Amino acid sequence: MADDMEGLQMTTTRFDTYRHARYAWDDEVAGRLDPVERLVYRSNLLGADRRITNTGGGNTSSKLRMPDPVTDDVVDVLWVKGSGGDLRTVSREHFASFDLARLHALRERYERSPERGPKTPAEDAMVDLYVHAVFGANPRPGSIDTPLHAFVPFRHVDHTHPDAVIAIAAAADGRRLAQEVYGDEVGWVDWQRPGVELGLQIAAACAARPDLRGVIMGQHGLICWDDDDKGCYETTLELIERAGRFIEARAAEAAAFGGPRVRALGDDERRRLLVEVLPRLRGLVSSERRFIATVQDDERVRAFIDSVDAPRLSELGTSCPDHFLRTKIKPLYVPWHPDHADVEGLLTAVEDGLRRYRDDYRTYYGAHAPAEAPAMRDPNPTVILIPGVGMVTFGRNKSE
Ligand SMILES: [Zn+2]
Incomplete structure (x- = not known):
């Protein structure tokens, strides 16, 4: 002692x-x-x-x-x-x-x-x-x-x-x-x-x-x-x-994440998009288990999501192993531009992104899981980044 x-x-x-x-x-x-x-x-x-x-x-x-x-x-x-x-x-x-x-x-x-x-x-x-x-x-x-x-x-x-x-x-x-x-x-x-x-x-x-x-x-x-x-x-x-x-x-000293790439939407515009997109998004992500969503769209989180480097950095994945228990190895970054796409365009981008994400996860599991590994987890993302809009996260309850 x-x-x-x-x-x-x-x-x-x-x-x-x-x-x-x-x-x-x-x-x-x-x-x-x-x-x-x-x-x-x-x-x-x-x-x-x-x-x-x-x-x-x-x-x-x-x-x-x-x-x-x-x-x-x-x-x-x-x-x-x-x-x-x-x-x-x-x-x-x-x-x-x-x-x-x-x-x-x-x-x-x-x-x-x-x-x-x-x-x-x-x-x-x-x-x-x-x-x-x-x-x-x-x-x-x-x-x-x-x-x-x-x-x-x-x-x-x-x-x-x-x-x-x-x-x-x-x-x-x-x-x-x-x-x-x-x-x-x-x-x-x-x-x-x-x-x-x-x-x-x-x-x-x-x-x-x-x-x-x-x-x-x-x-x-x-x-x-x-x-x-x-x-x-x-x-x-x-x-x-x-x-x-x-x-x-x-x-x-320097523009973080390579500086902004997309114009931030106004509060009303963001809200209108979320109201239309969220129910559909929640349904898609809950293909295996029912999740509830949390939206975060403050300036700090948008400074990353709306940045030049966000698509590349998102693919690098989560840094801390204790985080990826819940965040999965990476977020789903939705390749959508708020300037020239409507709600339908966003939904299409989300659906394409989800399909790609699930395939990536199955490939990742297949490549790295040893025979005695636990069964593959739900391949849906738990963190979704939408340029111009914000971050939508999913969990079984609010705390998760
Ligand atoms: Zn620890």
Whole structure:
């Protein structure tokens, strides 16, 4: 544990105002809560801002001193968001609890194993052993991210998938950009599947540089920590804000996405098109499962959709694997021009685009799925970009 580090950790709120995250911590509310409730509170605040983490993505933890129910000895207990649930709405029951000493014993056992390594049977076998380290007969299973939290030698850990940080993490020269944004305050680990090995890499980074405040996980997201829970929350927000402002400054220097390609339609025109197109679109996308739609047509999303580079960039697909669980590997960009096409033209472009998208998905699945892979998912897109109009996303419920 990092008790010996406490004098070194500084909690600073670096920004008075945030543009890339919403600061929502309220000392009065937090002050009325017990330590596990404070963890739930922190998680809900982080999850409520979709720029900080995606639906169902990310996890949080606190290492708390508690009496063992059998011996009454006070032990370190890791409370960490378990499998299932969304940070925005999680409650106490969504958190797994582990005897931290036993998790460390498991780690030592793994480190002694000669066959260990990324994606080895030895690494996979660890997941089934966590249940033997459960504290307090808590039935919530731990997630694959448990080691990320257990092995970081600080009391509180946030792992999120923030838009602004992923933009850095998924860039071709992400490591250099991260260095430019954060200097030596934040480390970097290349993409690796979540699990024990990733947890050990982050633990090694902490051991090598005890003043590190967090790590950017390549192609993935952010993990950061503090010995104070509010400090951990503020560190997450600060690191996101710094990435956001870095990108903002770059965007001001050059036309983002190659500049605009199509004229933005007026609010009334957009609405009229959506009223005519949405019911048909929803029917087409729901060919296998019933979906509901969410429309986003603010200036920020249209700056991308209406840009010169949008058709090309859309084909590159989603950067973060945790996102494409829901977004599919890429959005459907509808090749339609708002200047010289009517509703019928748009519907034809949507139908052609959907056919092409489903064929692409079947080809992709056929090319990459090993024999033991799960059955092919619904080949319909969940994100549809319509130039001049906006983004229409689909899910089984509003949250998805
Ligand atoms: Zn993650």
